[in-house]
Amino acid sequence: MSATVSPIREPLIEGGKSYHDITVDLVRSTEKAPTRLWWIAFLISVHVLLFGVFCILWTIWHGIGTWDLNRTIGWGWDITNFVWWIGIGHAGTLISAILLLFRQKWRTGVNRAAEAMTIFAVMCAGLFPVIHMGRVWMAFFIFPYPNTRGSLWPNFNSPLLWDVFAISTYLTVSLLFWYSGLVPDFATIRDRATGLRKRIYNFLSFGWTGSAKHWQRFEALSLVLAGLATPLVLSVHTIVSFDFATSVIPGWHTTIFPPYFVAGAVFSGFAMVLTLMLITRKVLKLEQYITIGHIESMNKIILVTGTIVGVAYLTELFISWYSGYIYEQFAFFNRALGPYYWSYFGMMFCNVVSPQLFWSRKIRRSLWWTFLMSIFINIGMWFERFVIIATTLARDYLPSSWSYYVPTWVEIGIFIGTLGLFFTLYLLFTRVAPVVAVAEVKAILKSAGDQYLAPNTEHHEEIMKQYKDAEDKGKVYGSDHAHSESH
């Protein structure tokens, strides 16, 4: 069944793969013993994670006074990291859900790893609101449950509580979406394995058989989950932005925050996906499944969302001037030229200026440029959250309480620790599950494999050549007509 495909579409699977080749290539990483490189990366990640755990224990033991926050600056690295990690998670859902609804076939190459990244990033993010409460052993107070305090409930009108619901729902739905997609791939591994591995993967594969009715339900489920996850992912960062936008702090109290946060989240998430995928495809030799075409598509999304973010920054500046409200004007003047000017210009450079390089096709398709840019954007988006949170708080209504804030080693340690957690989980994931969705790649082989596209492309080139020849001889009515209209 050779599906009709546009001849100018780039192949998404290279190397003339058969279905069996796809299985072997994608499952390989789970069947081999880990390489030395993997062990080195894993040991580093685990040690970094353990240092993070130590810093969290230090915080809990001594209290959040160890963070050097003060009366004026009540949120520092904690909430900055929280928003940063949540934002990173958004790309996974965008790839798996929104691109599924738009029937973008290139998602199949990267969706599995991006969804895993979402889950791990949301885990890292969830840590910060919990520990920033101070008395973490009271964290369950945020959940509404009948209690002995006369059944005193949380405040359902508070964006901070909406966050609790948004993030726990987001984590749960992402996990369900990811796992229901993994089940058929675990079955593929199961049927190739023997002994104990077969039993483990049988447990994980839930007894999947590949029956036609099951596949039909599988597609129905993923379509509806995608339909639910799409508004969900938009709602999550919208609600995160409400934490700021519903306050009365100048610089936070703006209606542009929800779309601006969502665009920023997708922007930073794609940067992290690229950072990870560029390394993963190289180390696991998946260049034929995650092609330059995939990378270019992601870079285009980075360009679009980065430009949206840039427009939002400029709109904020314009509106603060146009509002005629001096506190708002001061907040933005202070962001750019106050004591934290370096973070503002870091943010502007990394998020607004640097992605504009992606207008060039050559840079979009260059691995080194892409990797460099992805790092820039990760840093830039962290700065953005720091700018919004710390620099805004540093200069409040009363000059007598103006303050400056520098993180302590404990806060830096917790942040680095979450990076350790993230990479530890990701490295384990590459060992346990196929990094690329095996069944989904097989399903697009006939319409996106290079051996199936080649005849189409050749035919297209031939037609174009004939057309060009005819045009040169002045035989094509259309081209003549076009010329006369352009005068």
Place this chain on the structure above:
Amino acid sequence: MRKFNKDIIFGLYDDETDLISAVRIAKGAHLDIYDVYSPFPVHGLDPVLGLAESRLHIAGFIYGMLGTLTAFLGMTWIFTKDWPIIFGGKPYWSVPAFIPITFELTVLFASIGMTVTYFVINGQGPGVVNPVLHDRITDDKFCIAFDMHHVDESSAKSFFEKTGATLIDKKKI
């Protein structure tokens, strides 16, 4: 213990095009297909096989509505009857502020409910062992299976040979 009560004869095909044309021939010859297996969802198979559209999304809608009602009525009861508190001078029943949580719980209930329903009606779950006819079905082979109580062995065999199956085998499941 699992009961082995079905005698299955199955054929494997190398390509989904062969599978679909074979299913079409089997339907034409009124052979009672036990099941069809494939390594990935084969588009165009469901109508040929005569599978009705899945009603999973209807279940999802019902679960979602349940979530909507739980959240909205729950918050309404808590803030108007159980323990009314004034926040920032707003009314007890402040509907706009209830919308985010109502939305989140709608999505949460629909997703969990649908996924659980999906695995239950598929007969799948952690540790479930379902019979696997052939190890390559989750890899690159497409399979049609007949129950030998409904389709006799010789007609199944001749069907598989005629439609180009690359492997024919029997298994008790």
